[in-house]
Each structure stands twice: as C-alpha cells, then as structure tokens.
Amino acid sequence: MQLTAAPNPTEVRSIELPWGVCRYILKRSKRRSVGFLIGDQGLQISAPLRLPITELNDIIATKSSWIEQRLKQWEVRCKQTISLSSLLDEGKPIPVRGEPYHLETLPPRCKAMLNPWTKSIALPACESTLQRDKAIEKVLKAHAKEVFTHMATKLLERQPAAQRLPSFSIHLSSPGSRWGSCNSKREVRLNWRLVHYPPQLIEYVIAHELAHLVEMNHSVRFWAVVESLMPDYHTPHKALSKMNPAEVPVL
Structure with missing residues (x-):
C-alpha cells in the first residue's frame, strides 16, 4: 500500500493568471472554505487540508481580477511603507x-x-x-x-x-x-x-x-x-x- 504524504501546512506557490504569474503563500488548515488575504507578504490563501490543488487553482482563477487589483494596491503600500x-x-x-x-x-x-x-x-x-x-x-x-x-x-x-x-x-x-x-x-x-x-x-x-x-x-x-x-x-x-x-x- 502506498502512503500519501500530508500536504505542507504552509508553502509558497505560483499560478498563471490572465494578467501574469501570481505568487502566493498557501496555508492549509482544518477549514471548509478558501480564504484570501493580502498581508505583509502579499497574497495569502488559506485552504482546506484535502482540497486538491487543481480545484484550488480553479477557485483562484475566479478571483483573478480581485487579486490583481488588491496586489497593485499592496505594491503601492509597500513603496510608501517605512520598515x-x-x-x-x-x-x-x-x-x-x-x-x-x-x-x-x-x-x-x-x-x-x-x-x-x-x-x-x-x-x-x-x-x-x-x-x-x-x-x-x-x-x-x-x-x-x-x-x-x-x-x-x-x-x-x-x-x-x-x-x-x-x-x-x-x-x-x-x-x-x-x-x-x-x-x-x-x-x-x-x-x-x-x-x-x-x-x-x-x-x-x-x-x-x-x-x-x-x-x-x-x-x-x-x-x-x-x-x-x-x-x-x-x-x-x-x-x-x-x-x-x-x-x-x-x-
């Protein structure tokens, strides 16, 4: 019997969207839905532990315009931010x-x-x-x-x-x-x-x-x-x- 490794709780991934390559931080947890957040490190996506990456990619694609707009705002904030x-x-x-x-x-x-x-x-x-x-x-x-x-x-x-x-x-x-x-x-x-x-x-x-x-x-x-x-x-x-x-x- 082949064992399947549990998904990495936190990992950096990327996806090709209509406006370009989108890099994001994926966090897996015992949740039922997919959550999107623009934080200090850019786009963070929270997803259920067992959600296949293909289904997640489909969900991300439906949020493409929202992600593009929010990431542009985030980039502007980063330029204005003092660390x-x-x-x-x-x-x-x-x-x-x-x-x-x-x-x-x-x-x-x-x-x-x-x-x-x-x-x-x-x-x-x-x-x-x-x-x-x-x-x-x-x-x-x-x-x-x-x-x-x-x-x-x-x-x-x-x-x-x-x-x-x-x-x-x-x-x-x-x-x-x-x-x-x-x-x-x-x-x-x-x-x-x-x-x-x-x-x-x-x-x-x-x-x-x-x-x-x-x-x-x-x-x-x-x-x-x-x-x-x-x-x-x-x-x-x-x-x-x-x-x-x-x-x-x-x-």
Whole structure:
C-alpha cells in the first residue's frame, strides 16, 4: 500500500493568471472554505487540508481580477511603507503612542521590556537583525494588547448603565487595509500597529469598533453610539480617514 504524504501546512506557490504569474503563500488548515488575504507578504490563501490543488487553482482563477487589483494596491503600500528595520538601522526612534521611543541594549538573558517612563524599548543583545525585529514586534504587540484593553475599559465607563454594550473580547490583527473589525461573535479585532499612533486616534478606532457591537452598520444610530463613547470623535475620525495602515512602520 502506498502512503500519501500530508500536504505542507504552509508553502509558497505560483499560478498563471490572465494578467501574469501570481505568487502566493498557501496555508492549509482544518477549514471548509478558501480564504484570501493580502498581508505583509502579499497574497495569502488559506485552504482546506484535502482540497486538491487543481480545484484550488480553479477557485483562484475566479478571483483573478480581485487579486490583481488588491496586489497593485499592496505594491503601492509597500513603496510608501517605512520598515522598523530601516528605522533601527538608521538609529531613528520608534513611534509608540505618538511619542519617540529609543532602543536600548540589555545584557544577554534579560527580559525585553517597554518602559513608558524612559520612552525606551530595551532588548537583550540579539544575534541578528531578524531576531531583533521579532523581539521588538513581540514587545509592541504585548504593549498594544495592554493599551487597547485599558482604553476600551475607559471608554465603556463613559456610557450610562442603561446603554452598556454587551460583553466582548479584544484581539490583535495585522491586516494591510483595516484598522479594526468586529464580528457577530463579539470579537473586536484591532490592528496592533495602531500602537504607533497618538492615543486619541487609537481611542477613536476602538470606539468605532465597540459601536459595531450593537450597530453592524454606519447608520445614524451607529454614530450616536460612537459619540456616547467618545464625544470628540470628529477630529480623530477626519485625521484617520486621510491615513491608511501602510503609513505606520511594519516589520
């Protein structure tokens, strides 16, 4: 009896589409449908473990126009993006909540930490640039989760008891074109790179997504909920509408 090897959970593949060769990262998992995402590394496709590659190619072909358009947008964002590696290599500070944070080196085996009092990110000596970047991302994500959770709690305290929002959970995400999202499971997902921005902008995104817990639209009622959470939301709303997630440093 011949055994068939299990498909590689993650692999880089390419497919010929009407507009040219498309390179993508394929991730296999125990899911039932095919998902498409334009992330930091370009096109990422999630597919069921047992879906034949021929069927997957047919599905990808039906999304050809969408993929072409989104990849062009991704390429433009990449050209506009400042990498954290570049900032660090040039000795420039990292923006954290709108303020410049400098990198400090700790002795080996010390725990990495972000210090809001000294405005610094301290890391143990790293063997490579990649190791350094991953360590900084881990520190920034931990800080983002803490900051976002605290801000969400403070925003809720502004609401009258009769208008309290339902319970929810905060999650981090790193999409290329969204600041945040909210689903029917009451999962509020926030782009962790918001941690680079001033507090008022972060609070607005959180208030916006919290309002979606009760109004999954952008109706008059939705904006009334946003205003109840953040009365001065108009200023950050206008500021953020002129930006996009590609304007903050990425790894």
